[in-house]
Amino acid sequence: METLAAILHQAGLLLYAGPLLAFALLLPLSSRIRSLEPWHLDRAWRAWGPGSGLALGMLILGGLLRYFLARGGFVWGVEQAFDRIFLAKHLIFLVLWVNYTYTEIWVAEPLRRLDPGLDAPAELGAYTQARGRLIRHLWVNAACVVAILVLSSLPY
DSSP, rough: HHOOOOHHHHHHHHHHHHHHHHHHHHHGGGSTTTTTTTTHHHHHHTHHHHHHHHHHHHHHHHHHHHHHHHHHHHOOOSSSHHHHHHHHHHHHHHHHHHHHHIIIIIIIIHHHHHHHHHSSOSOOHHHHHHHHHHHHHHHHHHHHHHHHHHHHHSSO
């Protein structure tokens, strides 16, 4: 059961963090790719939304299950270095989760409304402004993922 939880957790991490980091880099750089219009990449990011949500669910479920099986319950403390790092990772993950939820629901909504999905958005100025907001939120999410990965690599 612990192996299944670890596989679920690691697969969720890979499927969530990989595309998140890729889109966080590609969205601001998309204007430099000659054959790619920025809104095409935005549409790909929005299309990955359900996959990202499922991956986040796998990550959360696998992580909680791993912790429960390893500890025999949910014991939160800060006495040992492992506990402090574990708590820090999960506080950062809470920020990531809240910001990602906000990004998916409220930050991406103006892009959905401004982009009919056929050609270029009609109101390019408003679209560019909404897109900038999305990119800033993705950078916050990417920074949280990197911080969690760094904390996960620390020996304790």
